[in-house]
Amino acid sequence: MHRRLALMLLASARALRPIASLRRGAKTLRRASAAPTMSDTHFDYLVIGAGSGGIASARRAATHGAKVAVCEKGALGGTCVNVGCVPKKVMYNAAHIMECVHDAPLYQYSGTESVKLDWNKLKTARDNYVTRLNGIYGRNMEGSGVAKLEGLASFTGPNEVEVAGTKYTADNILIAVGGKPTMPADLPGVEHCISSDGFFLLEEMPSSALVVGAGYIAVEMAGILHALGCKTELAVRGEKPLRAFDDLMSDTLVSEMARQGLTLRPKTTIGKVEDVNGKKRVTHTDGTVLGEYDEVLLAVGREPLTGPLALDKAGVKLDEKNRYIAVDDFQNTSQEGVYALGDVCGNVELTPMAIAAGRRLADRLFAGVNGKADYSDVPTVVFSHPPIGTVGLTEKQANEKYGEGNVKVWTSTFVNLWYGPMPIDPSDKPRTAMKMVTAGSNELIVGLHVIGVGADEMLQGFAVAVKMGATKADFDSCVALHPTAAEEFVTLAPWGEGAGDKKGLGEKPEPQI
Numbered sequence: 001m002h003r004r005l006a007l008m009l010l011a012s013a014r015a016l017r018p019i020a021s022l023r024r025g026a027k028t029l030r031r032a033s034a035a036p037t038m039s040d041t042h043f044d045y046l047v048i049g050a051g052s053g054g055i056a057s058a059r060r061a062a063t064h065g066a067k068v069a070v071c072e073k074g075a076l077g078g079t080c081v082n083v084g085c086v087p088k089k090v091m092y093n094a095a096h097i098m099e100c101v102h103d104a105p106l107y108q109y110s111g112t113e114s115v116k117l118d119w120n121k122l123k124t125a126r127d128n129y130v131t132r133l134n135g136i137y138g139r140n141m142e143g144s145g146v147a148k149l150e151g152l153a154s155f156t157g158p159n160e161v162e163v164a165g166t167k168y169t170a171d172n173i174l175i176a177v178g179g180k181p182t183m184p185a186d187l188p189g190v191e192h193c194i195s196s197d198g199f200f201l202l203e204e205m206p207s208s209a210l211v212v213g214a215g216y217i218a219v220e221m222a223g224i225l226h227a228l229g230c231k232t233e234l235a236v237r238g239e240k241p242l243r244a245f246d247d248l249m250s251d252t253l254v255s256e257m258a259r260q261g262l263t264l265r266p267k268t269t270i271g272k273v274e275d276v277n278g279k280k281r282v283t284h285t286d287g288t289v290l291g292e293y294d295e296v297l298l299a300v301g302r303e304p305l306t307g308p309l310a311l312d313k314a315g316v317k318l319d320e321k322n323r324y325i326a327v328d329d330f331q332n333t334s335q336e337g338v339y340a341l342g343d344v345c346g347n348v349e350l351t352p353m354a355i356a357a358g359r360r361l362a363d364r365l366f367a368g369v370n371g372k373a374d375y376s377d378v379p380t381v382v383f384s385h386p387p388i389g390t391v392g393l394t395e396k397q398a399n400e401k402y403g404e405g406n407v408k409v410w411t412s413t414f415v416n417l418w419y420g421p422m423p424i425d426p427s428d429k430p431r432t433a434m435k436m437v438t439a440g441s442n443e444l445i446v447g448l449h450v451i452g453v454g455a456d457e458m459l460q461g462f463a464v465a466v467k468m469g470a471t472k473a474d475f476d477s478c479v480a481l482h483p484t485a486a487e488e489f490v491t492l493a494p495w496g497e498g499a500g501d502k503k504g505l506g507e508k509p510e511p512q513i
Contacts, residue, residue, distance in 0.1 A: 043069045045365070046161065046170035048153045048309070051078020053342040053354025054176030055137060059144040060362035068146045069170075071153035071163050075130075076137035078178050079343075080351040082130060083197045088220060090126045092383045095227035099385070106422040117228060119205040126200075155314035158335050172337055172365055175309065175316070175325060176358065179343035182301040189273030192280050193296040196221060206230055206294035210282055212270055213299035214241040216382045219253070221297055223385035226262040235268040235290070242382070246394040246449045248411060252433040253384055253451060259430065260385065265290065304344040314338055319346070330372045331361050341373075348378050379463035381456045386430060389459030391466050392447035395437050402439040402446075410436040410472070410492040416453045416485055434488050436472065443472040443499045448489070458486045472498040477506070 043066075047058045050072035062068045075082050094117065104112045141148060151164030160169045181195035194201075196217050207230060211222040214236040226232040234241065234257070241264075242250040257264055271285035279292040304324055311318070311325070317334040319326045324346035331339045339361055342354035357373035364371060379391040398407045412434045419429040432452025439446045445466050450458060465474065476496050480487035496503070 041166065041168045043067050043147075043168065043170040045069075045172045045174065045362070046168060047071065047174045047176060048161065049078065049175065049177035049342075050074075050076045050137070050141075050148070051176055051178045051342065051354065052080050052351045053358040054078070054174065055141060055146075055358075056355040057174055057176065057341070057358025057362045058146045059140065060359045061366050062144040062146050064362065064366035066362075066366045068144075069149050069168065070141065070146055071149045071151065071161065073150065073152045076134045076141075077130075079180075081133050081137070083200050085351055086133065087126050087130055087200050088224075089383065090122075090129065091224045091228075092220065094122055095224045095385065098227050098229070103418075103422070106424065117205070119228075120203055123200075123203065152308055154308055154310040155316075156310070158314050159337055172339070173314075174331075174358070174361065175306075175333070175338065175340040175344055176342050176354065177305045177309065177344055179302040179304045179349070181299070182303050183298060184300065187270060187273070187298075189275070189280075190298070192273045192275050193298045196297070196299055199297060202295070208291075208293045209233070209295045209297060210235060210280075210290065210293045211297045211299060213301075214238060214243060215299060215301070216242065216384075218297075218299035219382060219384045221299060222262060223383070226260065227385055233263040233265055233291070233293075235265040235270065237267065237269055239266050240264075242384075242388075244394075245382075245388065245390060246435055246437075246447070247396070248433050248435045249388050249390065249449050249451050252413075252431060253388065256386060256430055256451075259428070302343065302349070304346070306344055316340075330364070331357060348375050350378065350380065353378055377463070377467050379459055381459065383456060384451075386432070386452050387454075387456040388449075388451045389455040390447075390449045391459060391463040392445070393437060394447060394449070395435065398437045398439055398446050406439055408438045408443060408472075410438075412488045412492055414485075414488065417483055418453050432485050432488075434492075436475070436489065436492055438472050441499055445470050445472065445475070450485075450489075452485060454485055462486075462489060471500055473501040476501060477504075 045058065045061045045066045045068045047054045047068065047070045050070045054070060055076070058068045058070045080086060098117065101112050101115045138148070149163045149168065153161045153163045156162050156167060159171065159173065160167055161173065181197055183190055183193070183195055199221055205228060209225050209230050210233050211218050211225070212235045218234065219241050222232050222234040240250050240254050242253060254264060268290070269285045271283045273296055274281045276292060279294065280296045281292045282290045282296060284290055306325060315335040316338055317326050318324060325333055325340040325344045327333055327340050327345050331341050333340050341357040341361065343349045353373070353375070360371050360373045363369040377392050379389065382388040393401065395407070395409055413431050415426065415429045416432050422429065432450070435449045436445060437447030438444055448459070448462055448466055475490045476498055478490045480490050
């Protein structure tokens with residue numbers, strides 16, 4: 001009774017408060033009913049997909065007093081928790097430890113020859129950790145008052161879905177079902193290959209593997225396998241992997257792969273895969289046999305999981321390529337009251353981005369907050385070996401957007417102190433590479449890129465500065481943390497001579513109290 005009264009008062013307050021018109025063509029939104037039905041099959045907000053973005057949006061809506069349910073047929077947490085970011089980072093950490101073991105003799109440690117990895121035990125520990133996270137997600141949903149509907153959801157109308165034989169209605173429905181690895185059906189022998197999902201099912205470490213793909217998933221999988229001792233090759237269709245990244249990042253990565261002994265096969269297109277005595281024989285489209293491997297891992301792309309949703313029954317349209325759900329800047333689909341975010345939309349397919357979009361949407365729908373997710377300058381990390389951190393525009397993108405005459409670039413390439421005392425030829429020591437891209441006479445930082453030890457942990461703070469509109473002079477004004485790799489970003493030469501440099505005479509803004 002108290003809950004019903006609270007919802008009625010909330011709805012009345014919204015009715016009295018004018019809502020600012022939404023910018024850029026945003027649609028009028030459906031509100032939670034002033035007198036919601038007591039039926040267990042009607043909700044103010046129904047979220048399809050219990051990934052990070054869907055759960056974040058659902059829990060946020062619940063804090064605003066909405067009656068919320070989440071539909072999910074699999075484990076809670078989506079791709080990130082179960083077959084993505086989390087288990088990948090565990091394996092990356094294991095690979096990093098093995099790299100430290102290899103480096104230890106160069107720091108005059110002995111006895112590392114006996115260090116071995118028990119892959120199966122690591123898999124068990126990793127899977128147990130993921131299961132624990134599944135439970136945490138479930139308890140968090142329960143604690144927020146979010147109902148869980150188990151089963152595959154499909155639309156039966158614009159505001160109605162069916163889950164496990166039961167139909168549910170909602171004033172607002174969010175599609176956040178994520179995506180899955182693409183396994184090309186036209187590749188002969190594709191059934192002998194595994195995807196990135198299949199990587200996490202391996203009970204033993206393969207002795208040899210061919211990873212196919214040029215994106216960050218392929219690069220990460222190949223790096224992990226190679227560092228752990230698997231003889232690994234990476235096949236890409238173009239000249240190099242990570243072609244969408246700044247050239248300094250991708251070129252440095254290619255050099256490091258060669259130094260580490262990871263075989264890169266550029267301009268390679270797989271023609272067929274055959275099972276020969278338990279090995280996977282891979283043949284190029286030109287007829288050349290690339291080799292025989294224990295595993296062939298295809299990381300050639302991902303596709304949205306929209307097939308089972310019956311979107312046509314809801315009036316939800318796909319984009320021009322008939323691939324992703326078409327949405328505007330406010331996550332609105334073509335059907336009023338139906339929204340979509342995350343990998344099903346194809347715009348910045350990263351877990352934190354989906355979480356931010358989900359929370360902004362819930363605030364707008366159930367708290368009257370006129371806002372949306374900001375898809376600009378989203379920082380990204382690639383857990384390659386070494387890792388890459390990047391935010392903003394590449395040098396090429398900046399030149400195309402602002403014109404070459406309006407763009408300035410600062411770079412630094414150096415050997416991290418980690419490798420300094422190692423008794424090896426300096427030319428054999430791994431390099432860290434950094435690039436700052438600025439635009440305009442004020443030298444506004446529009447891109448920041450780093451590859452090297454610690455890049456994954458380094459970039460987050462710098463990304464905040466970029467989002468705030470920092471300039472080269474702002475970076476120069478910050479005294480360096482020494483000795484660190486990060487200090488290179490605030491000491492890029494020439495130092496203290498940039499546009500707007502205050503020469504130490506500027507004043508920091510005071511808190512507004």
